[in-house]
């Protein structure tokens with residue numbers, strides 16, 4: 001798995017919103033991939049949780065639809081962007097991690113170089129869904145601390 005991931009370094013994977021107005025691509029390798037259970041992600045996506053991955057800004061390219069991209073400051077440190085035509089949630093940037101951009105995995109057209117590695121903001125998860133996997137569950141105030149269950 002490690003070796004396979006390394007073998008894809010430099011490979012570009014493209015993605016888009018639902019309507020195709022916004023297209024982007026990233027160069028592998030990615031930094032991480034995880035399921036976020038925070039309430040902002042829940043409301044923003046109308047879903048129980050959202051799977052994000054991160055790449056350094058220099059590996060990200062917005063290829064089409066710059067003028068369709070709507071930016072929403074969802075917290076004092078985070079800005080989410082979505083397609084103004086179809087509403088697809090696309091990216092999240094934060095002053096807490098200004099080196100990289102978070103990207104919604106579901107918008108990619110092909111697999112990236114890793115599977116989801118953990119759940120974060122576990123304490124905020126929706127109580128109407130059940131998670132049965134063995135991935136580490138992180139929560140607490142930062143959303144990224146080990147959770148005792």
Ligand SMILES: [Zn+2]
Pocket residue numbers: 017018019020021022083084085086087088
């Ligand atoms: Zn769109």
Ligand SMILES: [Zn+2]
Pocket residue numbers: 036037038039040041042050121
């Ligand atoms: Zn979230």
